[in-house]
Structure formats: C-alpha cells, structure tokens
Amino acid sequence: MSARVNRRQFLKTTAGAAAGLSGLAAVRAPAFAQKRELTFLSWNHFVPASDDELRQQAEEFGKQAGVTVRVDTIAHLQLPAKRAAEVQARSGHDLVHMTADDPFLYEKALVDVGDVVDELGKKYGGWYPFSKEVALTPSGWRAVPWFWISFPATYNMTHFRKARLETPKTWDELLKHGTVLKKQGNPVGIPISHCADANTTFWSVLWCYGGKVLEADGKTPAINSDKTAQVVEWYKELFKDAMEPEVLSWDDASNNRFILSGKGSWIHNPISPYNTALAKKMPIADDINHHNSPAGPAGTHSAPPIQTVGIWNFSKNVDLAKEFLRFHFGKENFDKWIVASNAFNHPPLRNLADHPVWANNPKFVMLPKEAEFAHPRGWPAKPNAAVRLIDVNYVLPDMVAKAIAGMPIKRAIAWAEDQIKLAVQGRLETKGKV
C-alpha cells in the first residue's frame, strides 16, 4: 500500500480531531462550571465521630447550595506544614482549621470574616473574651473562633475521700492536699517535660500568680519577676512533696495513664481520660471527676487549646465559605456536632455553651465556665511568633526543671529570659502585627 501521508494531510486530520475534541469539551465545560467545589482542611479529630458529623453537614450544605463540599482531614501534627505549603503556593483549600496564633501569623493570607463574627455574636449572646484575643488582629477578624478544649482538673474521688479532702480551689491548696495524698500513696501529677501539657499548665499557674512571659507590647520579656520566682518555688515544692520524679519524662498521654492506672489522684488535663475510661468500660470511670482549674492570688486563668477557622484570601469561594460557616454555626447543626464529639468541642459562643451535654452531666457541668478565664498563650501580649518559639522550645517547663535539678531559681529565670530574648529577636517581623 502506498499510503503516502504528507504533512498537509496529517495536519488536516489532526486539526479536525482536535476541533472535534474541543467541541466535546465545549459541550461539557458548563457542566463542570456548575459543579463548584468548596473545600475544608482540618485535623483528624481526637473524637472521630466529630469529623463524621462535620462531613455529614458538609454534604447537606452541598445539596442545599448545589455545590460539592469536601472536608479533608490530616494528622494534627501535619497541619502546620500543610497550611504553610498552601500559603506558599497560594492555592489549596478554601476553609482552613487554625490553631492559637495562626490568624496572626497568616494575617496577610486570610480574608476578613468580621461580618460572620458579628452576626454570630449577636445571634448567640456574644463571644467569650478569648475569642477576640485569638482571632481579632490589628487588621480585623482573620478567623472565626470555632471551638476550644477545656483544660480542667481531673481527680480521683475515692483517693480524695480517703484523705478526707475537698477538691483544691487554689494552686496553694493543691500543694497542701497533694502532700497528704502523696503520703497516702496517691501523688498528683503535672508534667515538667517536653510536652504540650507542660506548657499549658505553666502558663495557667503563672497567670494565676500574676506573672507574665511578655509585656503587652509582645516584645519586652517580662518573665524576670518575683511572681515567676514564686511560681517556680511552688513547682519545686509540689515536685518534692506531692509528685513523683516521673513527671520529668512525661508526654501528653502520660498523665492520662497516671490517673487511669489508679495510682494518681489529680491531674490538669482535658476530659480525655474520663472519656477513655467510659469508652473502654474501665471501672475507674466511676471514681474520676472534674473540677475547675484552680485559682491563684491574681484570680483564675487558663491556657486551653483554642481552635479557629479561616478563609484563604486566594480562595475563589469566599462567600460560599462564609455561607458554610453560617450553616455549621446554626444551632441545630452546632449542637449535633458537640454531641458527636462527646462534650469535647466547646463552643466559643455563650448561648451555644448552654447545652444539656454539659448541663445534665454532673461531671461536666463546670466545664463551660472555664471559657471565662481562658486566654491564648502570650497573654497579655497578642499571640505572635515569639510566643510560638517559646512554646515549641519548652522554655518554661525547662526553666522549672532546671530549678528542680538544683539550679538557683534566679539563674533558672535568667536562663529563660535569655531564651525569650532570642525568641523575640528571631520572631517574624510583621508591621503592626504584634
């Protein structure tokens, strides 16, 4: 066969085929355009049923709005890197789960959600004070406060009853009670190690004694004070008289195991040990109860993990994303989501916190009150990059550990002050952000 194909013929044929294909595409394109997709990046929740409920709501919203809503969840430790990658690439999801200082760090990459915040605030009796501290940047609301995780005291009622003790109202009382409880063979436990809980408790105790790490300007170290010395001294005594040396090696799950083992009498932690005991039908669930985080000379303060949701400013679905947030914050939906999380997700809005999951359970009834004295880390400074560095380098628990190992308290505080100065020096320089 002398099928001679010359260049012209070839071009004709291929051009025709290409035109045909593009014609097909032209027919289908509008169909694609109609199917808008809204995407939400979040973590794998510690209570998986909470994610299931969120996905359910996403599907429902999708049906109503005629769009597809995709909720992607990843391990919580991978979330910071993923957020960073999306900002670098200026593409990714529309809605994104943020933690503590992220609305400040990503201020320039997030849209103003003041309208949604105002609307929800009016609808539900106002936001708790920490919401403003964590999401209102100098340029406006860069995230909608989503939920927070209460950080109360968890204690073993049987051990307290045996020692004829009431629950401690103050940190000082905890030291006194703890001394008795340790003699009884049931020490208390606060981690003084490289873990997140060690940071959380230290911030709480320091604030209760009137101390602070940074001045309100966010860049002047304020750790070197008599108040800090008092707190470190308190920690030293608590370590010696009321705790076991094991707290120096604890991770975030150690205190859970400590209370669940039946040995420990008191820990400072979210309600997860109790929920674990219930889920695994452990008899110790009956002994475990909670009370509010203790107070100090300067009142009660605590540093619970606070979560927010932001919308990237490179999202093409900003209005749709806001609509989804309004839908999720609808009373019925938010309530369902709280129940799915088994009281783990606390609403940042006052009226939503008035939910039977807490009110009807005597072991949970005090939890919503924690919102009144919660602050983001760094307070009275606004959240900033230096605070994050102080936290991730465990400067505060290490200061305590040094004093416990025998370093004079003044020197341990001076060491921490040096570290804080370095963190402030190396912090992200952003105009008007701090």
Place this chain on the structure above:
Amino acid sequence: MAVGPRAIEAAGFPGLGRFARVREWWEQEHVFGYGLILPALLLIVCLVAYPFSMAIYFSLSDYWVGSPGTFIGLQNFRDILGNEIFHQTVYNSFVFTSIAVVFKTVLGLWLAMLLFRTLRFKRLIRGAVLLPWVIPTALSTLAWWWMFDSLYSVVNWTAIRLGIVAPPGPNWLGVTGYAMSAVIAVNVWRGLPFFAVIVLAGLVSIPREYYEAAEVDGASSWGRFRHVTLPLLKPVLAVVILFSTIFTFADFNIVQVLTRGGPVNTTHLFATLAYQQGLVGGNLGQGAAISLFLFPMLAAVVFIQLRYIRKD
C-alpha cells in the same frame, strides 16, 4: 526483514531520516556516556543539590513558614552560636555519637565473629540478627519508649524482680544521664546489625590459608585475631565506622520518639533541634542554619576517614 533508515526514507517518511541522524549523534561515545549519567545527575540535582542550596538560602534569610524573608547575612548563625540550647546540642551530639559508635564497633565485631562460626541454623540466626535494622525505626523506637515508660517500664519491672535495683527504679527518660544512656542504647541496638553484617562480609573474604599459616606458627586465638583478622578487616572497619558516624550524628527518629530532646534539652541532636525550631516553630531560617552545622562536621569526618583508608 530488517528495514534500514534509508529504505524508510525512500518509502516517503522524511521524519525517520532525522531519527537516524539523532541516533547517529546519540551513539557517539561522549554523548552516550553523558546521557547515561544524566538521570542520576538529575536526581542528585533535584533531591540533593536543590534542597541543599535552598537550605543555604534559608539560613541566610529571616525566612518564616509562609512568609518569605529578607537576606540577613550570618545573623541566624550568630544567634544560634549565642544560644545555650545549641551549645548543649553540640555537646550532646558528640557524646551520643562517640559512645554509640564505640559500642557499635566493639559489639559489632564481636557479633560478626560469633556469626562467622559454624552454627546450627546459621542462616536463620544471621537473618534474625538483621531484624532491628530492618524494622522501621519509628516503630521499634515506640516499643523501646514503652519499655522505658515511667509508669509501666518493663526494664524496671524486670530489674526490680531480679533484685538488681530498688523500686521504683531509674526514671529512664526524665534524668539526664539515664535519658542519654537510653537513646544511646537504642541507637546501638539498631545500628549493631549493620556493623555485624558488613564486618561478617569482611571476615568471609579473609583467605583461610593465613589462619592455617598462623596456626602452624603457633599463634593463639588472640594472636590470630590481633595479627590476621584485625589488619585485614581494617579497610572494611574504616568504611563501616565512617558510615555509622554519619548516620549516628544525623539521627532523628530515636530522640524524637523517646525524649523530644528532653530532659531540659540534654538529648537534643542537630536534627531534632532543627526540626523543633524550623518546622514546628516556623522559623525556617534558623532551622536551616542549625542543620547546616552538621555539614562541616560530617565533611571533616569523611575527609579524615577517607585519607586514612587511602593511606592504607
């Protein structure tokens, strides 16, 4: 029938003539040679050279996650050198590496000699010895972490039952000396098979005649080890120590899983500190600068070792 390029061209496929020319060009030795190297070169450029240059660039800027920084010269390095946690990390790295490598060398040699003997189930035992090296580190270290747990330590439980230590036993991951011993022990446990297997390969390659000659000369078993085995193993040992030093210096998993650098930063290594500062803390500039400190140190180790090998 094979159809040559000219025949195809004659049949009216002008493009194939070009193909033949390309083929001719490709088959020249210098082009073909470089062509073969190209994929490897591309891989090295993409996976080694590019990240390395980026790390240098990051270390010279105040680059934060999500916020491209400006050039700040050597400021990051100055900040790090003035930081007590970094001094502690340098000290830890040297203590960790030197002790772990000495243990791995001595025990590895010993293990290799044992494996070299004619044993029953030789293959099975040789395979089993490799297990610690084959299991993903993060997983096996989790098992160790559980064994060192403050409340449920199997190590302490056994030692207390055997009457070796008084209850409650050492706080493995909470006290400086113990924590360092724990991370070194796990590193030795994991690195030992690598040592043993490579040294075993070296042992197998030593001709039997040398031993027979030594025996005829009346050498004791120690004499045979000292004057035959050791000198002939030297090149293998030097290479394996070199590799092991690099791996140990740059270790990350074991410390991250067991102690996260604690207690009070006394087990931090370069990699864990760089991760903490750069990725978790978001300060990519300083994180990169910390990890770059590894480079001159490892380069020095490689230089000294390679010189030593060549001299031999």
